[in-house]
Amino acid sequence: MALPxxxxxxxxxxxxxxxxxxxPELFPKIADMGYDVVEIAVEDPTLIDVNAVREGLLKYKLKANICGAFGPSRDLTHEDPAVHQNCFSYITACLDICAALGVSFFGGPMYSAVGKARMVAPDQRKREWNLAVQNLRIVCNMAAQRGIRIALEPLNRFESDLVNTTEDVLRLIKDIQHPAAGIMLDGFHMNIEERDVEQAIxxxxxxxxxxxxxxxxxxxPGTGQTRWDAYRRGLEAINYKGTVTIESFTTANQELAGAVCFWHPMAESQDGFATEGLRFLKDWAK
Known part of the structure; x- marks a missing residue:
């Protein structure tokens, strides 16, 4: 049976x-390739005209997902409350974009700053964990007011020292105690951190x-050593009916490439990456 x-x-x-x-550059291309969804990575909400996005989605018969970017100025575990407020303002703008486009969740590693990976004393770790819980409860309330959920993403140990595994994010959600809190998993991070991706799913x-x-x-997808059979079994076991999105990056933008440690292209072309990746995933899901 095909994955739904x-x-x-x-x-x-x-x-x-x-x-x-x-x-105009991306939406027609993504639609022509056969994708159902464009996952919009919102780095600066002021650069995005929501009405134009909505018109583009309708024109090319695409749905949208919205994910965020969390650098040092958007750190809910920072000691300075002003940094928390800056992050809340950014998340508010992203949630408003979700609401305007009919997107049901906002995703990302919004508990802390990407790249914040240190060995710290247990008492500091506990303080930062408690700050994440406290502030994410506020975020959950903001999301729920708009009929939206948040999808918290574990990152690998080189990008975060707070939430690395499904077990970690489940503990975070348990402490948040809010129905709007959910999970987004990323296979790249899982391949580093999880002992068993099937059981993690x-x-x-x-x-x-x-x-x-x-x-x-x-x-x-399909060109490495990922255990795609394990991913499929995990998704089948939980009757997953959401979106499976390809996320990778380009060396064309030096700032982004430096942030995600992309020192060379991962495919001959980005269009080829997307086309061949979708072909593999559709065969995998049959």
């Missing part, structure tokens, strides 16, 4: 930051809102 999923691709595969000017269960994939080296 839709397929998406992240705008980060081609561009950063996404803006209104990206729409099963553990996430009905809290799994979204799944991002690429190869173990962030390349085109």
């Amino acid at each position: 999923v839709r397929f998406g691709v992240s705008t980060w595969l081609w561009t950063s930051p996404f803006s209104t000017a990206s729409i 099963i553990a996430a269960g009905d809290k799994l809102i979204h799944l991002q994939v690429s190869e173990n080296f962030r390349g085109t």
Whole structure:
């Protein structure tokens, strides 16, 4: 039986930051390739005209997902409350975009700043964990007011010292104690951190809102050593019906490439990456 999923691709595969000017370049191409969903990575909400995005989605018969970018100025575990407020303002703008486009969740590693990976004392770790819980409860209330959920994404140990595994994010959600809190898993991070990706997906269960994939080296799905059979068994076991989105990046944007440690292209072309990756995923899901 085929997996009852839709397929998406992240705008980060081609561009950063996404803006209104990206729409005529990306949306028709993504639709022509056969994708159901465009995953819009919102780095700067002021660059995005929501009405133009809505018109583009309708024109090209695409759905949207919205994911966020969390650098040092958007850190809910920072000691300075002003940094929290800056993050709340950014998340508010992203949630408003979700609401305007009819998107049911906002995803990303919004508990802390990407790249915040240190060895700290247990008492500091506890303080930061408690700050994440406290502030994400506020975010959940903001999301629920708009009829939206948040999808919290574990990152690998080189990008976060707070939430690395499905077990970690489940503990975070348990502490938040809010129905709007859910999970987004990313196969790249899982391939580094999880002992068993099938069991990690099963553990996430009905809290799994979204799944991002690429190869173990962030390349085109089907060209590496990812255990795609284990991913499929896990998704079948929890009757996952969401979107499976390809997320990778481009070396064309040096700032983004430096942030995600992309020192060389992962495919001959980004269009080829997207086309061949979707072909593989559709065969995998049959």
